[in-house]
Amino acid sequence: MMSKENFLMKFFKRFTTSKQAAQITSPAPPPDEIMIRLLRMVENTDDVEIGCDEVFELLDRYVELEAQGGNVADLLPFVKKHLDRCRDCHEEYDALVRVLEATSQQN
Amino acid sequence: MLKRTNDQWLKDLQAEGELRESALAELRRMILNSLPYALSKWLPTGDPRFASLIEEVAQDTLLRVLNHLNTFEGRSQFTTWTQKIAVRIALTELRRKRWENVSLEGLIESDEGPILESLMVDHQASTPEELMERADLMRRVQRILVEELTEKQRQAMIAVAIRGMPLEEVARRVGTNRNALYKLMHDARLRLKRRLAQEGLTTDDILAVFENR
Numbered sequence: 001m002m003s004k005e006n007f008l009m010k011f012f013k014r015f016t017t018s019k020q021a022a023q024i025t026s027p028a029p030p031p032d033e034i035m036i037r038l039l040r041m042v043e044n045t046d047d048v049e050i051g052c053d054e055v056f057e058l059l060d061r062y063v064e065l066e067a068q069g070g071n072v073a074d075l076l077p078f079v080k081k082h083l084d085r086c087r088d089c090h091e092e093y094d095a096l097v098r099v100l101e102a103t104s105q106q107n
Numbered sequence: 108m109l110k111r112t113n114d115q116w117l118k119d120l121q122a123e124g125e126l127r128e129s130a131l132a133e134l135r136r137m138i139l140n141s142l143p144y145a146l147s148k149w150l151p152t153g154d155p156r157f158a159s160l161i162e163e164v165a166q167d168t169l170l171r172v173l174n175h176l177n178t179f180e181g182r183s184q185f186t187t188w189t190q191k192i193a194v195r196i197a198l199t200e201l202r203r204k205r206w207e208n209v210s211l212e213g214l215i216e217s218d219e220g221p222i223l224e225s226l227m228v229d230h231q232a233s234t235p236e237e238l239m240e241r242a243d244l245m246r247r248v249q250r251i252l253v254e255e256l257t258e259k260q261r262q263a264m265i266a267v268a269i270r271g272m273p274l275e276e277v278a279r280r281v282g283t284n285r286n287a288l289y290k291l292m293h294d295a296r297l298r299l300k301r302r303l304a305q306e307g308l309t310t311d312d313i314l315a316v317f318e319n320r
């Protein structure tokens with residue numbers, strides 16, 4: 001029987017194209033833009049920040065609170081700030097929100 | 108079908124036989140029904156291969172849920188907790204695939220060498236005074252970047268902040284995990300912030316020069 005890893009590798013191979021890679025590896029932005037992006041990151045830095053693991057632990061609670069109209073910026077401020085800074089976590093938050101919205105409409 | 112409470116989910120999933128089978132089947136259905144919404148920005152649902160992907164994600168999710176039942180603390184609906192795990196598994200695979208053909212080294216280097224070490228002031232649309240000010244600031248920031256950050260920190264900053272590679276992908280390639288990489292970058296940002304302050308520079312002042320504010 002094919003292992004899960006092998007299956008996924010074969011599965012994805014089918015729709016990987018070098019075109020996708022080319023779209024991602026666009027040239028580096030101009031130097032001024034590089035400076036701006038770096039400084040923006042530095043500007044939005046707090047002495048204490050929680051990491052991706054802690055955010056993942058709280059993400060289900062966070063999206064439910066938000067869906068119930070709770071003020072998440074007040075209730076879970078560290079999570080909110082992390083989501084504003086971390087693209088990976090924000091993408092997962094965004095996907096989970098869409099799931100919850102769709103589910104609540106179905107019920 | 109009646110909605111299970113969190114306790115019922117846990118009880119049924121830890122039971123033997125039909126109760127467990129039925130709970131697993133329901134969770135699987137729920138994941139398969141909701142992933143199209145979760146992944147709508149990632150992969151077209153009309154793609155015939157989409158069904159195989161979500162089937163694989165559903166299987167992996169159920170395995171992980173069963174292996175981590177004791178970590179569920181009841182802070183949310185059990186179903187939301189499960190969906191969160193499904194989303195993480197799905198996006199991890201999609202990110203890996205999307206960046207599969209991109210080398211980390213290629214992102215960090217430019218034709219002139221490492222990106223941060225070879226920054227040159229853009230000469231366009233600047234008066235001589237502005238140009239000098241920008242060049243001076245750029246040299247100072249570059250020096251700070253080299254003096255304050257480790258090579259790993261510089262690589263992560265370029266790959267994630269400038270080139271847009273997912274943290275998770277960078278972490279996988281350098282043999283760490285996403286959480287550790289976030290902390291490495293947080294440390295880097297803090298170091299830069301403190302050093303700028305020591306040198307009497309504020310991000311606002313520098314940004315004003317580069318953004319022509």
